[in-house]
Amino acid sequence: xxxxxxxxxxxxxxxxxxxxxxxxxGSNAKGEQKEGSLQMSKKIAQNSFNxxxxxxxxxxxxxxxxFNEQYKGIKILGKxxxxxxILSRDKHTGHEYAIxxxxxxxxKRKTDKQSLLREVELLKMLxxxxxxxxxxxxxxNNYYYLVSDVYSGGELFDEIISRKRFYExxxxxxxxQVLSGITYMHKNNVVHRDLKPENILLETKNKEDMxxxxxxxxxxxxxxxxxxxxxxxxxxxxxxxxxxxxxxDEKCDIWSCGVILYILLSGCPPFNGSNEYDILKxxxxxxxxxxxxxxxxxxxxxxxxxxxxxxxxxxxxxxARDALEHEWIRLxxxxxNVSIDIPSLELSITNIRQFQxxxxxxxxxxxYMGSKLTTIDETKELTKIFKRMxxxxxxxLDRNELVIxxxxxxxxxxxxxxxxxxxxxxxxxxxxxxxxxxxxxxYIEYSEFLTVAIDRKLLLSTERLEKAFKxxxxxxxxxxxxxxxxxxxGLSDVGSDCWKTVLKEVDxxxxxxxxxxxxxxxxxxxxxx
Numbered sequence: 001x002x003x004x005x006x007x008x009x010x011x012x013x014x015x016x017x018x019x020x021x022x023x024x025x026g027s028n029a030k031g032e033q034k035e036g037s038l039q040m041s042k043k044i045a046q047n048s049f050n051x052x053x054x055x056x057x058x059x060x061x062x063x064x065x066x067f068n069e070q071y072k073g074i075k076i077l078g079k080x081x082x083x084x085x086i087l088s089r090d091k092h093t094g095h096e097y098a099i100x101x102x103x104x105x106x107x108k109r110k111t112d113k114q115s116l117l118r119e120v121e122l123l124k125m126l127x128x129x130x131x132x133x134x135x136x137x138x139x140x141n142n143y144y145y146l147v148s149d150v151y152s153g154g155e156l157f158d159e160i161i162s163r164k165r166f167y168e169x170x171x172x173x174x175x176x177q178v179l180s181g182i183t184y185m186h187k188n189n190v191v192h193r194d195l196k197p198e199n200i201l202l203e204t205k206n207k208e209d210m211x212x213x214x215x216x217x218x219x220x221x222x223x224x225x226x227x228x229x230x231x232x233x234x235x236x237x238x239x240x241x242x243x244x245x246x247x248x249d250e251k252c253d254i255w256s257c258g259v260i261l262y263i264l265l266s267g268c269p270p271f272n273g274s275n276e277y278d279i280l281k282x283x284x285x286x287x288x289x290x291x292x293x294x295x296x297x298x299x300x301x302x303x304x305x306x307x308x309x310x311x312x313x314x315x316x317x318x319x320a321r322d323a324l325e326h327e328w329i330r331l332x333x334x335x336x337n338v339s340i341d342i343p344s345l346e347l348s349i350t351n352i353r354q355f356q357x358x359x360x361x362x363x364x365x366x367x368y369m370g371s372k373l374t375t376i377d378e379t380k381e382l383t384k385i386f387k388r389m390x391x392x393x394x395x396x397l398d399r400n401e402l403v404i405x406x407x408x409x410x411x412x413x414x415x416x417x418x419x420x421x422x423x424x425x426x427x428x429x430x431x432x433x434x435x436x437x438x439x440x441x442x443y444i445e446y447s448e449f450l451t452v453a454i455d456r457k458l459l460l461s462t463e464r465l466e467k468a469f470k471x472x473x474x475x476x477x478x479x480x481x482x483x484x485x486x487x488x489x490g491l492s493d494v495g496s497d498c499w500k501t502v503l504k505e506v507d508x509x510x511x512x513x514x515x516x517x518x519x520x521x522x523x524x525x526x527x528x529x
Contacts, residue, residue: 060120060123060124060134060135060136060137064138065136065138065145066140067099067138067140067143067145069091070090070091070092071088071089071090071091071097071099071147072088072089072091073086073087073088073099074086074087074088074089074096075087077098077150081106082102082103082106082107083100083101083102083103083106083143084100084101085098085099085100085101086098086099086101087099087150088147092463092466092467093373093463093464093467094463095373095375096150097135097147097148097149097150098147098148098149098150098151099145099146099147099148100145100146100148101143101144101145102116102143102144102145102146103142103143104139104141104142104143104144105142107144115218115219116144116218118217118220118221119216119217119218119220120134120137120146122190122217122220122221122222123217125188125190126184126185126188126190127371127445127446127447127448128180128181128184128185128395128396128445128446129180129211129383129386129387129395129446130177130178130180130181130211130212130213130214130395131181131184131185131213131214132148132149132151132201132213132214132215133148133149133371134146134147134148135147135148135149135372136372149203149213149376151201151202151203151204151213152202152203152204152205153201153202153203153204153205153206153210154201154202154205155197155198155200155201155202156174156197156198156200156201156202156212157196157197157198157200159197159202160197160263160264160267164267165264165265165266165267165294166264166265168265168298168299168302168328168332169332169333170210170264171261171264171265171302171332172302172328172329172332172333173210173332173333173336174200174210174212174264175257175260175261175264175329176324176329176333176393177211177212178195178200178212178214178257178260179257179320179323179324179329179393180324180393180394180395181214181395182195182214182253182254182257182320183320183321183324183393183394183395184394184395184396185253186250186253186319186320186321187321187394189222189223189224189225190220190221190222190223191220191221191222191223191229191249191250191252191253192214192217192219192220192253192256193219193220193221193233193234193243193252193253194216194218194219194220194233194234194235194238194256195214195238195253195256195257195260196235196237196238196256196260197260197263198216199214199215199216200212200213200214200215200260201213201215203376204376211383219233219234223249223250225249225250228247228248228249229247229248229249229252230246230247232244232246234252234256236276236279236280236283237259237269237271237272237279238255238256238259238260239252239255239256239280239283240252240255240256240283240314241255241283241284241285241286241312242255242313242314244280244283244284248314249314250320251314251317251319252314253320254309254317254318254319254320254323255309255310255317257309257320257323258270258305258306258308258309258310259271259310261302261305261306261309262288262306262310265294265295265298265302265306266292266294266295266298267294268292268294270288270289270310271283271288286310286312288310290303299328301326301327301328301331302328304326304327304328305318305323305326305328305329308323308326309323321394324392324393324394325392339384340381340384340385340388340412341381341384342412342413342414344381344382344385345381345385345409345412345413346413347455348381348382348385348453348454349409349410349413351452351453351454351455351456352432352436352452352453353428353432355432355435355436355452360502361485361502361505361506361522362506362522362523362525364488365468365472365519365522365523366451366452366459366523367447367448367451368468368471369451369459369460369464369465369468369523370447370450370451370452370454370459371447371450371451373459373464373467373468374450374454374458374459378454378455378458379450379454382449382450382453382454385409385453386446386449386450388405388408388409389401389402389404389405389406389408389409390405391404391405395446396443396444396445396446397443397444397449398442398443399429399430399433399442402429402432402433402444403422403425403426403429406425406428406429406432407425435452436448436449436451436452460520460523460524465516465519465520465523466516468519469516469519469520471488472484472485472488472514472519474487474488478515478516479511479513479514479515480503480513480514480519481512481513482500482502482503482512485502485503500512506518506519506521506522508521
């Protein structure tokens with residue numbers, strides 16, 4: 001199928017232009033006006049920095065990393081038409097990553113490069129437990145490099161081939177995670193447009209606790225609820241009929257989820273054919289059947305969800321949020337509260353309570369370390385705690401979930417909460433929310449939770465502190481300057497006085513820059529460690 005990719009519109013805030021008249025008196029009027037304007041500019045600059053939103057994606061910049069200096073290639077994990085994925089080890093931390101290496105010879109067309117850069121931009125903004133995490137993006141004369149986690153469980157597609165079909169409870173656990181990721185994406189106005197088992201990876205080989213990751217955002221884009229998309233893109237088995245008609249919305253992802261669930265339960269696709277043309281013709285009719293031997297033992301509730309996902313007309317097709325809350329999903333996953341390691345729980349609650357959100361620079365450094373310098377094994381227990389608190393399964397913690405979850409965790413920890421009234425719990429939760437909601441969106445994202453809850457001894461190791469320091473120290477001088485801070489925060493238009501103020505909070509020897517010792521002391525103080 002043809003692939004026509006359009007660049008999403010930039011959404012930028014433009015400052016309104018206006019004027020005001022002032023009745024200035026006396027010979028000093030112009031000087032007073034100039035001084036007033038200068039003070040106003042400084043105040044605006046400081047507010048711009050203080051109100052800047054911190055997200056893990058801000059650390060993913062097209063850096064000057066040299067692959068062979070930073071990483072050691074171990075083995076090739078897979079090959080594709082555009083390049084290969086290499087298992088690599090970070091020479092400084094020893095952590096292993098999957099690095100997608102894309103040859104520039106295959107990205108010559110403008111649309112191909114736009115697609116790649118858009119994928120990077122989308123992954124920078126998405127922060128969800130079931131969406132692949134991008135750690136780094138860089139390029140040299142011949143290749144682009146995308147650094148992500150190693151997902152050792154392989155593709156869901158291979159698991160389907162191996163199992164033939166899944167028990168309902170296992171299928172529900174998988175599709176719930178996919179829907180959680182899609183609910184989060186749609187809430188953030190992102191549509192995937194190529195959901196299929198090949199683009200869903202299993203985090204580990206552990207079959208008991210299958211955590212999935214949605215990957216490959218090459219066809220994804222931003223969308224507006226008031227506008228239909230027109231590009232006819234996707235994969236034959238999973239593409240929605242409204243995409244074929246050239247007028248569709250974000251619910252094309254829900255159709256794909258319905259196809260995936262049908263396959264998980266039966267082992268065969270609902271729209272089959274000997275070639276792509278035949279498959280697309282069947283998709284266009286929207287007709288499928290449950291009249292198969294495999295479906296005789298499948299519950300009516302499971303079939304009901306599939307029907308709602310495969311509604312021909314997008315307007316009546318179930319939304320991601322409603323599908324996530326469907327009765328079958330709730331019934332099949334009602335006993336999924338995994339056991340939590342109590343010492344890990346006690347440590348995480350202590351860390352959350354002690355976290356002090358005062359310095360924006362320290363917050364940024366800690367967020368980088370928590371979101372980019374931790375491994376799957378190191379965050380395994382915290383992931384369980386986060387999922388336990390995420391009652392609606394959308395991958396974010398809202399205030400209500402924090403209140404309910406926090407009280408539940410305190411009980412698990414063994415604290416007596418009988419004397420704590422709801423007002424006391426809510427007050428403490430409000431304090432926590434204001435401290436750790438680093439992007440100020442009213443929710444606790446997955447990376448924000450990890451950042452404040454993780455073991456401080458683990459996070460503040462010398463190796464990780466050095467790597468975080470290098471992120472800020474762009475020129476490798478051994479000191480962080482005001483200009484380097486402006487680059488990192490993306491606020492180059494904020495005046496130098498603002499950055500001098502920021503530096504002064506940390507700069508112990510008053511040399512106008514931050515050295516490694518000052519950087520380390522800042523983080524130790526922030527963590528009360």
